[in-house]
Amino acid sequence: MMNLGQMFEETCRRYPDNAALVYEDQTIDYRTLDRSVSALAHHFQTLGVRKGDKAALMLPNCPEFVVAYFACLRIGAVAVTLNVLSTPYELSFLLADSDASVFITQPTLTKRFEEIRNDLPLCRHLLTTDDLRRITAAGPFAIDIPDIAPDDPAVMIYTSGLTGKPLGAMLTHHNLLTQSPLLKTICSADEAFRGLAVIPHFHSFGAVGNMLGPMWVGASVVLMERFTLDSIFKTIEKEKVTYIAAVPRLFMGMVFHDKADQYDVSSLKFCITGGSAMPPEFIPLFREKFGVLLVEGYGLTEASPVCSVGRLDMPVKPGSIGTPIPGVRARVVDETGQELPTGGIGELLIQGDNVMK
Template identity: 35%
Template sequence: MNLVSKLGETAKLKPDRTAYIFGDQTETYGGLQEKIDRFAGGLYEIGVKKGDHIALLLGNTPHFLISFFGALKAGAVIIPINPTYTPTEIGYLLTNGDVKVVVADGKLLPLYEKMHEMLPKIEQVILCETSEPLQDSENLQVNNKLKSFANLMKSSVQVFSEPNQDDIAAILYTSGTTGKPKGAMLTHQNLFSNANDVAQYLTMDEDDLVVAALPMFHVFCLTVCMNAPLMNGAAVLIMPKFSPSAVFKLVKKHKATIFAGVPTMYNYLYQHEGASEDGFASVRICISGGAAMPVALLNNFEKKFNVLVLEGYGLSEASPVACFNPFHTGRKPGSIGTNILNVKNKVVNEFGEELPPNQVGELIVKGPNVMKGYYKMPEETAHTIKDGWLYTGDLARQDEDGYFYIVDRKKDMILVGGYNVYPREVEEVLYKHPDVAEAVVIGVPDPNKGEVVQCYVVPKSKTLTEEEIVSHCERHLAKYKRPSTIIFLDEIPKNSTGKILRRALKDILTKQS
């Protein structure tokens, strides 16, 4: 079984069930399947063969969903790319990923016109009319490489390339926070198994409506908000972009049942003026991932909206989900939960030996969701996957009940005078201050201690002072863990998925010095 065949089964059994909602559009599973078939046929007609690489430079629209499943049905390998990336970033991914065909938002045509001479391997660019989704555009100026999405959808050719389980389905590039992005090769088994296991774990069914407010090009949304619901007959509420007011409005209007987001999104929802329990009354479960959620924020959010927030853990290389807090047998705030179905996690030392409970080591993952490897990077693959285990680079501990806790990224740990300081521990303390909206901690060089703790704070109140922060930390942290300096910011720099850019914070520090 794979994503395409499973979706096809649902379309045959329940053709009139709602598959997605986008603005004023509501599409059934039968209608979605017809669009997927037409897109796959259109790809075949322009020469796409099994194994060809197709990049999706699309935001959250039905075009993404149709292109994703249509390309898989045609036997292609999908490379989702953030459409807001710079030309340099996009050019690198298209070149490194050996992309043959690009499906892009029509607004990116001027960008392609500037870049096309740098991308000789691109054979076709399919432009989507995102202002009027799925409608023909007679005025689109095309040359031998440019095609209209609407025209491509006129195909009546029937095509289905049955994949093997270990065939590559997608290449997902990591965010590149520690260097050039690496392309995680995910197989059909990887994507299907994780989507199916997540859906079962969260008991998704045809009565659920899942909010896709995260970027669909990101693996979190791809699996949890798109693939998982569509594998189980649920519907997807596609939001073009995240905004707190839009979330509350659409959740209430359509009676959405599942919301997924990163901690930053939950913070914005919690802080939103006029937010009330009524805005999330239909939501039965909230899912948080992408980064550790401060316990204070989790507790405050649950209390304000009377909804359960379950933290999970994943990474692109694991398709992505490896852990989730169970809601049938209890959860633990601050924990990423326990093993999901068919996936094993453990905490090991530098020799790969499993550590006893509550000792900090590296979290490693094993299961049908673990990637095949990094595209064209055999050395990186060998360093990351050992004996079938994926070494995540995250520091974690496991308690006596089998619940895992992320301590921090190995690379983010701060060494102060020989003592380990984990940024998350300090950030948890900062979030407990009633006037702190956001807080981030990094390590900065120090001639005497090697490193010291530097903290960045977005205050709720303009009256918050550095002295108050210092006093607060003195009450809760050992001396070596306390921030040496405190910098107030209007906003913490983040990437398009809401993940904090620690490197950008270091750049701010460099400029200020």
């Protein structure tokens, strides 16, 4: 059974000339992305980063996020993905709690780290996106890859904690490999697809829907670090975007945008909404306005995150979160744990290989 580093390596081998990332006016093919990942992985190793060590990424949707993410996975390190809006106070807790030894961010955000650096003896190395560009251009590109098992930790994502402190959900290579094929198996995606990444990759939904999923099939990811509705429509038209996986607010904004009719969105094949509940009446409205099927899914960070999603080849039922993905069992129970009949209202329980350790 392979790990995420091997999955990425196999995609780069099969589709070296395909566009992997599109960012502003820059296009990066899989061959170039593979070399960049190897160069940064080598640099990590020169810093003393070993299998199981943590590297914290506080980055927006930019090429350096993808490079750093897979550089960690390739050498068995754990990518700790952090919200770019984290304050110094929040960052101090997250870096200390995760035991991160490397912190990667943009030059404009380093001040937040410098304010707390003396309180973080384990976090010894600060790298900026400028550093990453220099490192990935210079090489060397050879790395020593350790044995990485499917149950080894891959990514740590912080979620809202019940006690007021964020809790780190540790996802394994196998957890995330249950998610990576979904774009292909459920949505019939292939290497010609282009996804629009507007929700942050530091969230589990963004990472799976707009990075791991398309990279499983050798498709392209169009990265948007900041956006307006006009810029989203312009990008769909310019880059011939095939699908969008995002939160309800974005799709509702598209429906209400008064300039929507000025853009050609005929390249869109489908859209997936998740992260919060979509008002049911907007599902048919979106299809009526754009001629594009919008399906809803459900998940949570601790489940990597997708648990269920509407199918493109089944009737769309507005308000439904679809059916469980392959390998997931879902049931609704009452307060005593007894399973309820169809139509019963209770607590949703999820079981499957996607659930964190």
